[in-house]
Each structure stands twice: as structure tokens, then as C-alpha cells.
Amino acid sequence: MPQKELWERSPLRVFERAVGGGLGPGHVGIVLARAGVGKTAFLIGLALDALLRGRKVLHISTQESVETVRRFYDQLFKAMAEQLQIEDRAQRHLDVERNRHILVYNRKLFSLEKLEQSVGFLNQAAHFSPSLVIMDGTPRFEQTETWEMEGVARLAREWEAEVWTSSLVHREGQQCDGRGIPLAVARFDRWLAVVALLESRGDHVRVRILKDHDRPEVADLRLELDPSTLLLRWQ
Amino acid sequence: MPRDIHKIRNIGISAHIDSGKTTLTERILYYTKRIHAMHEVRGKDGVGAVMDHMELERERGITIQSAATYCEWDGHHINLIDTPGHVDFTIEVERALRVLDGAVLVLCAVAGVQSQSITVDRQMRRYNVPRVAFVNKCDRSGANPMRVAEQLREKLKHNAIMVQIPLGLEAAHEGVVDLIRMRACRFRGEHGEQLVWEEIPGPLRHEAEARREVLLDAASMHSDELTEAILEGRVTEELIWAALRRGTVAREITPVFMGSAYKNRGVQLLLDGVVRLLPDPTEVQNEAREVRGDQEITFVLSNSPADPVVAHAFKLEDGAYGQLTYLRLYQGRLVKGETLQNSRTGKKVKVGRLARMHASQMEDIIEAEAGDIVALFGIDCASGDTFTGGQRIALTSMHVPEPVVSLAVQAADAKSENNLAKALSRFTKEDPTFRVETDLETNDTLIKGMGELHLEVYLERIRREFHAQVTAGQPKVAYRESMTRAVDFDYTHKKQTGGSGQYGRVVGRLEPVEGEGFEFVNKVIGGTIPTEFISSCEKGFRAMLQRGPYVGFPVQGVRAILEDGAFHAVDSSDMAFQAAARGAFRQAYPQGRPVVLEPVMLVSVEGPSEFQGEIMGTLLQRRGIIVGTTEDEGFVRIDADVPLSDMFGYATVLRSATQGKAEFTMEFARYAPAPADVSAELEKRWAERRAAGEH
Known part of the structure; x- marks a missing residue:
């Protein structure tokens, strides 16, 4: 099967079209969800989609080990290979691994400065410059300072990469703005191009777009996460 | 003398190569009075530590083979299983882990959690082994047990809880403050055999109290009784031990002990911890499979001496006493003079001589019971065999990786x-x-x-x-080959050379499948191939796997689906259908875009941050795929997938690139497609060999 057709079939295309053709290089997007709903899976889904299209992905974590993150990718790759009926899986898997780098920091040591250094180093030593950067759970939005968020946006522009982050939404008592974005996140509005929310609806998880670049209207998305594979699928 | 199974501890000591495991073992044997003198691993007296009984090991200062030895402490019977520290021998480690109920994870107070500790920890996780940690070498300059406990949490994700704090570090290291007893302990005497308990020195009081809070907090998660006692202010040592034990056995707490084996500090208190915190054989669930008729059932071994005997041979050794087989008894009783049956071979063996081993010395015994570890003499078996009284029982198979070099x-x-x-x-x-x-x-x-x-x-x-x-x-x-896309086959084997002919036709599909095996699926309906010839077809396919048609290496990851066929009442035979299957395979497989697979290793290199560039360089030069980087204070760890063929001689290269400051571990990860030049070369060689063979 030609590569093009392969990713035309992906539900990720629907998501992409809904947010005006994707996040776009130099922009920062965020996915919000309650604990355990599937933020990481959603982000890795985005990453795998990019990897299968030959793009380079940097995955940053301050919580999981390299091994754990990798295992998560492997599981989702397997599910995605089934979903999209990918042929020549071993070779494809190899390509995925070749184009991905997992960067793990001791939480206490993590800083934007350090991150900038590491990415510079990767570029120099391994000629690795990512076009998609996943910052899972980093930074922590409730404690984040404005200058830090500004820093993330600046890095996205410098790297000319899409940067996806995530944040927890608490069960109760969280104040939201008119669009449904928690205030803790909304205060960084000017640096966030896309805001997506994963909502648990009984046995499945629905994906909602709360913000789409500068468009006043957001698309009503008919996508959900498959509860068994945690992959995006049509409703 | 029947022993109380609750007082048996089968434990291993697992550690990074230079963290002083052998010295610790030696000290344990000394304090439990199994030996009466101490030596060092690379001892000046040329005797060497008792556990390292192979000449080669002595010379290299590393422990290669695991030997089981036993000792007694506080009325408990401890079987110590020495596990090798070198990762290339992971099968030895894994085999030892299989028979352990608990382990002591030894860590160096200076170097902390190193890449090899991570590998060993991963293996222990696989076998669900509860652990206590011992932070050794607190007398060395740069020792920092608090940092090591922190690393246990950060790097290995253990819920590491300190049950002691050091009484002085580096040259001033004299003992520990016990946070359960809330007393300080100094080790006096030539070999630290006198424990002197005293008040916690003033400057340490504050820290001790703070750490005890953490300890109580963690322990109380596992005991309501302790929680209540804390609220009412009547905490007892026994309550803490019991709660800690529950957490440890459930593998939710890793209690951290510390000291210096070399300087004889802290070993006795670690032994207290081993008998009080690690599980006895009844607290660990072990499964076995039994064949009854044509059914295989899985059951949990009882640990009861009254049940039929089930013993697992986990180690063979050829030593001064002839061939020794180490057995772990999971059920029943073993008595000298009785007969056992090897479940795999069906052969009966007589228990001639039964012994408990203490490294290379031994002690004859008359009988042993469930939970224990013993050695038998002169029994013919392979390591991994199960012995029973006659039932066909096998312990759940251990994870045995395929050789790659x-x-x-x-x-x-x-x-x-x-x-x-x-x-x-x-x-x-x-x-x-x-x-x-x-x-x-x-x-x-x-x-x-x-x-x-x-x-x-x-x-x-x-x-x-x-x-x-x-x-x-x-x-x-060791290369392999496989196919990457599905191909249909329809092959007729027909021969008419006077006498009885041969006829068989097979129709179906060959397709790639994940994993290292071969699958055969029979979907023939309506008897187009008679039932008795189905297995002939499978045999025929399997015959092709040893040497693949593509480059002559073993074939893996292929499924053969047999869907249809034809037979002849007279000319069809077992032989004919085997030949048909072979022919079908030969015909279809080359069209399935076959590939050469090479073994790929997961390599983890750890070293000081300033060598990050050099380390990455050495891996990239070897066709490595960098999986990830882990940055920590002053240290960096790089994980990469590297083809094994590029790893020969890596140790030397890494050493010279990093001034000997980085180290690496390597584990087989998987088979992955080899690069085009390797495939082309192998394909050419195989074609030449076949051409030569035909003449």
C-alpha cells in the first residue's frame, strides 16, 4: 500500500483538518484531561502519526523512564498497525525508532535552559532536529510562570517545530472560561494555538476542541479514543 | 529434624559488579558462623572469598556461577543463592531469581544506582522478587546513602524507605542509627562482632526523627493497627516490623539498610532485616503445570511437606565432589534412599546422597522438606528439569533467550x-x-x-x-530470515516412477506473523486432505525452517495456513504430503519479499555528563538507533538499539573514548531487518554455496 493512502485513512487526518490543517510549526498545543483518561496515549498517537510520515519526534518526560515511554509507543504502534493494516511492520517500526528520541529528566533538574541545551546537543551530535516535540506533563501548568510558557513558545518558534503539551484537569472546583478552558491554562492563552480536551463519557473518551488558532468557531469533532487500544477512532 | 517452613528464607544477593557483593556474602557467612576467617575477593592471602569457588572467578574477581549456601540467623534458616554480577550471564541470574523468595539489592554508596543495577532490577521485577536494599561502602570517600535511596526512587521507581541513617560517613563511618529501635549502633571488635547500642547522638536526633516520620508514614499504609498506634502514641518496634514486612512482601516498600561490609559495619542488622522482612516460602506463589491425560492444567504449589514431592533442578555443578544438582523443593519431602522421577525424561533416579552446601564444603543430611534448597549427588539431568514422585509436572518454563553469537x-x-x-x-x-x-x-x-x-x-x-x-x-x-508479506500457494507433488506413485496437493497461504516462532493453521474442510496427512504437511513446512530458502538461515515469524488440497487413494502418503508442503514453501516463500534479520541489542551506557557526546558518538558509529537520553545530576544514560554484529569489542572502544568513566550493559532486544548490504552479501554467499552443492 502506498504510504500516502496509509495515512489518509488515519483518524488523525480528521483531527488535523478540524484544527485548520494541524497545529503548524512554531506553535504550541495542549491536551487537557482528567487523570488516567489518556493524555499520554493521545500525544503518542500524534507522535506515531508524524513518525509514520517520516517526521522526527522528540518526546520529553520527567515522570516515566525511557523504557516505559518506549513500551507505550510499542503498544500503540502495534494497535495502529492493526487499525491501518500497515504492511512491512518490522521495517516501519524500525523507521519509527530511528526518527524518535526520548529525553528523560530528573524532575528536579528540568529547566527550559537545560532542554534547549539538550536539543542543541542532539542536533549537533546526532543531526537530530525534531519537527514535533511532545512535552508530556511538562511544564506543570498550575505552577508554571508566565515567562516559562513564553519560553516554550519561543523554543517552538526557534526549532520550527510543533510542540504538544498536556495538563491535568481536576475533577471538581476548577474554574473555566467561556470556552471551557480551565483558568490555570487559559492564562497562557496567547501562547497556545490549539487546546483539546479529552472527556470521559462512560465507556469511551471523546475528543473536543476548545480552541483552534484564531478561529472564533471550533469544529465539532466526531472522534473518540478506543478504550481498549487508546487510539483515535471515528465515532 | 523437621523445620518450621516459616523460618526459612531463600534469598539472593544481587548487585552491580563492584558494589562489594562477594565481601558482603563473606561477612554474612562469618557472622552466622559458617566460616571462621575472612578473605577479600581479590584477597592478598590468595584464598579468596568462599562463594567464588571457581578458579577463573578468583582470578577475575567476579562471581560467575551461582552457588547455594546456607546459614542460620536468629533461629532462621537462610539459603543464600549467589547470583553473578555480570550481565552477559543473565541466564544465571534469572535462573537464580526463579528459586528466590526475596533478595538483597546491594548498591554502592558512592556510585549509586548504575546501569547494571537497572538491568538486575528489571529481572527481579520480572520474577516478582521482594527486595531490601543494602547501601554498601559507606566508609568510602564520597559516600552518600541518602542520594542512593533517592536514586532508588527516581531511577528504579522503588518506594525506598530508609530504616537507618548513617552514624558518620566516609572515614568517620562507625555504624548506623536504627530508626525502628531509635538507637544508635556501633560495631566494635576486630571483626565488628560486638554491637554497642547507645543513645542517638544529639546532632543526629533531628534527622533521625524526621526520617522515622517518613518510615512510619510508609509503613502505616500497610497496617491499620500501626496507624492507630501512631495516633495514640503507643508505637512498638514489633508493630513497625510487621507493617514494614507486609509492605515489603507485597513489593510496595523497599526498606533501605546501610553500612560497610568491608569495614564490618551494619551486616548483622541487615540480617535482622532479612529474617524479619523478606517472605518465607509460603508467602510466595509458585505455579506448575501438570499433564493429566491429554490435558495440561496449571496449579499452585502447596509448600506442604505432606503433598507429593515437586523439586526443581536450578543448577548443576561439577566440582570436587563430582556432579552436584541443586534442587529447590516446592512441595513434599525428600528422603535419602527414595526414588524420584525426572518429569522431562521419565527416568527414575535414586536419592543416594543428600546434602546442604556451603560453597564448596558440604554437610550430609537425611531429609529435606518443602521450601528448602539442597544438593543431590550423581544425578543425570539438565538444569531446569523438574523431579516428582511420578506425576508429569513441570514448573512454569523459565524465560530462556535464544543464543545470538x-x-x-x-x-x-x-x-x-x-x-x-x-x-x-x-x-x-x-x-x-x-x-x-x-x-x-x-x-x-x-x-x-x-x-x-x-x-x-x-x-x-x-x-x-x-x-x-x-x-x-x-x-x-546468528542471523535469521523471514518474509514480509503474505503469499498464496497451490502446489502439487506428483511422481510416477513405476511401482507406487506419490501424490499430494496443498493449497493455502504463507504469511508473516509477529514473534520468533512458526505457526501452522489447519483450515481444511471436507476432507480434501485426509486428517492423517495434515500433520505430514506441518512436518513438511517445519522441515524448511532450519535453512531458509532466502539466505540459508533459520526462518522465523511465518504462519502457514493450509486451506485446501487433493489426494489420491493409492499414491498419497505421509512422504508425498511432506514433499508437497516443502515444495509449496519453496515456491511461495521467495515471493513473500524475504528479509534477513539480525539480532539487535538494547545497550545502555552510563557515564559522566561531560562524555555525553563521546558516548553518543560510539553508539552512532555502530549503526545504533538512539532510543533515549536520561539526564541526571552529573550523569547521563543513553539507551540505544545496536546490532550485535557491531558490538564486538565495544568495551575497549567505550573505555578509551571516556577515559574508563562510562560503563554499559547489553541485553538481547529482538531480531530486526538487517541493512541492504548485509542481506545482499548473505544472499550472494548462499547462492554460491547452493550452486557449489548442486555439482
């Missing part, structure tokens, strides 16, 4: 030839990852194993223990 060996003369054969037959029994084969083209003897060092150690043993003069070739990687 091979080496050709040649004996110099007839005598050596003979000795070599003896050595190889012994090693293959001892070590399931060590295999011997004959290269059909060159007639060379090939030895296969898990890595360069793995085979090197055996070569040295061949030379030293078996006095065989051998030369060895360059290590070679």
Missing part, C-alpha cells in the same frame, strides 16, 4: 578433542543458553551463546578445567 572452536589434538567434547556436553547441561552445533559446510564445531564474554568465559573453562587446547574463530552473529 557463535564461535567456531577447534581442538589441537586427539586428547584435547576428547576433553573438548566432555566440556561441551557439561556446559550444555548447565546452561540452557549455551548450545553446540556442527557447521555443515566446514564441519567446525560451533558454540553459541548470549554474547562475546559469555563464550569467552566458557573458552577459558575449556582450557583450564578440562585441559583442552583449543583455538577459536571470530565471533559471528
Whole structure:
């Protein structure tokens, strides 16, 4: 099967079209969800989609080990290979691994400065410059300072990469703005191009777009996460 | 003398290579009065620590083979299973882990959690082994047990809870403050055998109280009784121990002990911890499978001496006393003079002599019961066999990886030839990852194993223990081949050469499947192939796997689906259908875009941050795929997938690139497609060989 057709079939295309053709290089997007709903899976889904299209992905974590993150990718790759009926899986898997780098920091040591250094180093030593950067759970939005968020946006522009982050939404008592974005996140509005929310609806998880670049209207998305594979699928 | 099973501890000591494991073991044996003098691993007295009883190990200062030894402490019977510290021998480690109920994870107070500790920890997780940690070498300069406990949390994700804090560090290290007893302990006497308990010194009081809070907090998660006692202010030592024990056995707490084995500090308190916190055999669930009729059922072993005997041979050893087989008893009782049956071979063996081993000395015993570890003499079996009273029971199979490296060996003369054969037959029994084969083209003897060092150690043993003069070739990687897309087949095997003919037709599909095996699926309906010939077809397909049609290496990851066929009432036979299946495979497989697969290793390199560039360079030069980087204070760890064929000699390269400051571990990860130049070369060679063979 030609590569093009392969990713035309992906539900990720629907998501992409809904947010005006994707996040776009130099922009920062965020996915919000309650604990355990599937933020990481959603982000890795985005990453795998990019990897299968030959793009380079940097995955940053301050919580999981390299091994754990990798295992998560492997599981989702397997599910995605089934979903999209990918042929020549071993070779494809190899390509995925070749184009991905997992960067793990001791939480206490993590800083934007350090991150900038590491990415510079990767570029120099391994000629690795990512076009998609996943910052899972980093930074922590409730404690984040404005200058830090500004820093993330600046890095996205410098790297000319899409940067996806995530944040927890608490069960109760969280104040939201008119669009449904928690205030803790909304205060960084000017640096966030896309805001997506994963909502648990009984046995499945629905994906909602709360913000789409500068468009006043957001698309009503008919996508959900498959509860068994945690992959995006049509409703 | 019947023993109380609740007072048995089967434990291992697992550690990074230089963290002082052997010294610790030696001290344990000394304090439990099993030995009466102490030596060091690289001892000046030339005696060497007792557990390292192989000459080669003595010379290298590392422990290669695990030996079981026992000792007694506080009325408890402790079987110590020495586990090797080198990763190339992971099968030894894993085999030892299988029979353990708990372990002591030894860590160096200076170096902390190193890459090898991570590998060992991963293995322990696989076998669900509860652990206590011992932070050794607190007397060394730069020792920082708090940082090590922190690393246990950060790097290994243990819920590490300190049950002690050091009483002085580096040269001033004199003992520990016990946070359960809330007393300080100093170790006096020539060998630290006198424990002097005293008040916690003023400057340490504050820290001790703060750490005790953390300890109580963690322990109370596992005991309501303790929680209540804390609220009411009547906490007792016993309540803390009980709660900690529950957390440890459930693998939710890793209590951290500390000291210096070399300076004789803290070992006795660690032993207290071992008997009080690690599980007894009844607290660990072990499963076995039994064949009854044509059914296989899984059941949990009872640990009861009253049930039929089930014993697992986890270790073979050829020593001064002849052949020894180490057994772990999971059920029943073993009595001298009785008969046992080897479940795998069906052979009966008589328990002639039963002993408990203490490294290379031994003690004869009359009987042993469930939960215990003993040695038998002169029994013919392979490591991993199960012994029973007659039932067909096998312990859940251990994870045995396929060998990935091979080496050709040649004996110099007839005598050596003979000795070599003896050595190889012994090693293959001892070590399931060590295999011997004959290269059909060159007639060379090939030895296969898990890595360069793995085979090197055996070569040295061949030379030293078996006095065989051998030369060895360059290590070679074990390639595999597979197909990448599905192909239909329809093949008729027909021969009419006078007499009875041969006829068989098979129709179906070959397709790639994940994993390392071969699958055969029978979907024939309506008897187009008679039932009795279905297995002939499977046999025919399987016959093709040993040497793949593509480059002549073993085929893996293929599923054959048999859907239809035809037969002839007279001319069809077992032979004919086997030939038809072989023909179908030969015809279809090459159209399935076959690929060459090479073994890929997961390599983890850890070193000071300033060498990050050099480390990455060495990996990229070896076709490595960098998986990830972990940055920590002053240290960096890089994980990469590297083809094994590029890893030969890596140790030397890494050492010189990093001034010896980085270290690495390597584990087999998977088979992955080899690059085009390798495939092309192998394809060419195979074509030439086949052409030569046809003439």
C-alpha cells in the first residue's frame, strides 16, 4: 500500500483538518484531561502519526523512564498497525525508532535552559532536529510562570517545530472560561494555538476542541479514543 | 529434624559488579558462623572469598556461577543463592531469581544506582522478587546513602524507605542509627562482632526523627493497627516490623539498610532485616503445570511437606565432589534412599546422597522438606528439569533467550578433542543458553551463546578445567530470515516412477506473523486432505525452517495456513504430503519479499555528563538507533538499539573514548531487518554455496 493512502485513512487526518490543517510549526498545543483518561496515549498517537510520515519526534518526560515511554509507543504502534493494516511492520517500526528520541529528566533538574541545551546537543551530535516535540506533563501548568510558557513558545518558534503539551484537569472546583478552558491554562492563552480536551463519557473518551488558532468557531469533532487500544477512532 | 517452613528464607544477593557483593556474602557467612576467617575477593592471602569457588572467578574477581549456601540467623534458616554480577550471564541470574523468595539489592554508596543495577532490577521485577536494599561502602570517600535511596526512587521507581541513617560517613563511618529501635549502633571488635547500642547522638536526633516520620508514614499504609498506634502514641518496634514486612512482601516498600561490609559495619542488622522482612516460602506463589491425560492444567504449589514431592533442578555443578544438582523443593519431602522421577525424561533416579552446601564444603543430611534448597549427588539431568514422585509436572518454563553469537572452536589434538567434547556436553547441561552445533559446510564445531564474554568465559573453562587446547574463530552473529508479506500457494507433488506413485496437493497461504516462532493453521474442510496427512504437511513446512530458502538461515515469524488440497487413494502418503508442503514453501516463500534479520541489542551506557557526546558518538558509529537520553545530576544514560554484529569489542572502544568513566550493559532486544548490504552479501554467499552443492 502506498504510504500516502496509509495515512489518509488515519483518524488523525480528521483531527488535523478540524484544527485548520494541524497545529503548524512554531506553535504550541495542549491536551487537557482528567487523570488516567489518556493524555499520554493521545500525544503518542500524534507522535506515531508524524513518525509514520517520516517526521522526527522528540518526546520529553520527567515522570516515566525511557523504557516505559518506549513500551507505550510499542503498544500503540502495534494497535495502529492493526487499525491501518500497515504492511512491512518490522521495517516501519524500525523507521519509527530511528526518527524518535526520548529525553528523560530528573524532575528536579528540568529547566527550559537545560532542554534547549539538550536539543542543541542532539542536533549537533546526532543531526537530530525534531519537527514535533511532545512535552508530556511538562511544564506543570498550575505552577508554571508566565515567562516559562513564553519560553516554550519561543523554543517552538526557534526549532520550527510543533510542540504538544498536556495538563491535568481536576475533577471538581476548577474554574473555566467561556470556552471551557480551565483558568490555570487559559492564562497562557496567547501562547497556545490549539487546546483539546479529552472527556470521559462512560465507556469511551471523546475528543473536543476548545480552541483552534484564531478561529472564533471550533469544529465539532466526531472522534473518540478506543478504550481498549487508546487510539483515535471515528465515532 | 523437621523445620518450621516459616523460618526459612531463600534469598539472593544481587548487585552491580563492584558494589562489594562477594565481601558482603563473606561477612554474612562469618557472622552466622559458617566460616571462621575472612578473605577479600581479590584477597592478598590468595584464598579468596568462599562463594567464588571457581578458579577463573578468583582470578577475575567476579562471581560467575551461582552457588547455594546456607546459614542460620536468629533461629532462621537462610539459603543464600549467589547470583553473578555480570550481565552477559543473565541466564544465571534469572535462573537464580526463579528459586528466590526475596533478595538483597546491594548498591554502592558512592556510585549509586548504575546501569547494571537497572538491568538486575528489571529481572527481579520480572520474577516478582521482594527486595531490601543494602547501601554498601559507606566508609568510602564520597559516600552518600541518602542520594542512593533517592536514586532508588527516581531511577528504579522503588518506594525506598530508609530504616537507618548513617552514624558518620566516609572515614568517620562507625555504624548506623536504627530508626525502628531509635538507637544508635556501633560495631566494635576486630571483626565488628560486638554491637554497642547507645543513645542517638544529639546532632543526629533531628534527622533521625524526621526520617522515622517518613518510615512510619510508609509503613502505616500497610497496617491499620500501626496507624492507630501512631495516633495514640503507643508505637512498638514489633508493630513497625510487621507493617514494614507486609509492605515489603507485597513489593510496595523497599526498606533501605546501610553500612560497610568491608569495614564490618551494619551486616548483622541487615540480617535482622532479612529474617524479619523478606517472605518465607509460603508467602510466595509458585505455579506448575501438570499433564493429566491429554490435558495440561496449571496449579499452585502447596509448600506442604505432606503433598507429593515437586523439586526443581536450578543448577548443576561439577566440582570436587563430582556432579552436584541443586534442587529447590516446592512441595513434599525428600528422603535419602527414595526414588524420584525426572518429569522431562521419565527416568527414575535414586536419592543416594543428600546434602546442604556451603560453597564448596558440604554437610550430609537425611531429609529435606518443602521450601528448602539442597544438593543431590550423581544425578543425570539438565538444569531446569523438574523431579516428582511420578506425576508429569513441570514448573512454569523459565524465560530462556535464544543464543545470538557463535564461535567456531577447534581442538589441537586427539586428547584435547576428547576433553573438548566432555566440556561441551557439561556446559550444555548447565546452561540452557549455551548450545553446540556442527557447521555443515566446514564441519567446525560451533558454540553459541548470549554474547562475546559469555563464550569467552566458557573458552577459558575449556582450557583450564578440562585441559583442552583449543583455538577459536571470530565471533559471528546468528542471523535469521523471514518474509514480509503474505503469499498464496497451490502446489502439487506428483511422481510416477513405476511401482507406487506419490501424490499430494496443498493449497493455502504463507504469511508473516509477529514473534520468533512458526505457526501452522489447519483450515481444511471436507476432507480434501485426509486428517492423517495434515500433520505430514506441518512436518513438511517445519522441515524448511532450519535453512531458509532466502539466505540459508533459520526462518522465523511465518504462519502457514493450509486451506485446501487433493489426494489420491493409492499414491498419497505421509512422504508425498511432506514433499508437497516443502515444495509449496519453496515456491511461495521467495515471493513473500524475504528479509534477513539480525539480532539487535538494547545497550545502555552510563557515564559522566561531560562524555555525553563521546558516548553518543560510539553508539552512532555502530549503526545504533538512539532510543533515549536520561539526564541526571552529573550523569547521563543513553539507551540505544545496536546490532550485535557491531558490538564486538565495544568495551575497549567505550573505555578509551571516556577515559574508563562510562560503563554499559547489553541485553538481547529482538531480531530486526538487517541493512541492504548485509542481506545482499548473505544472499550472494548462499547462492554460491547452493550452486557449489548442486555439482
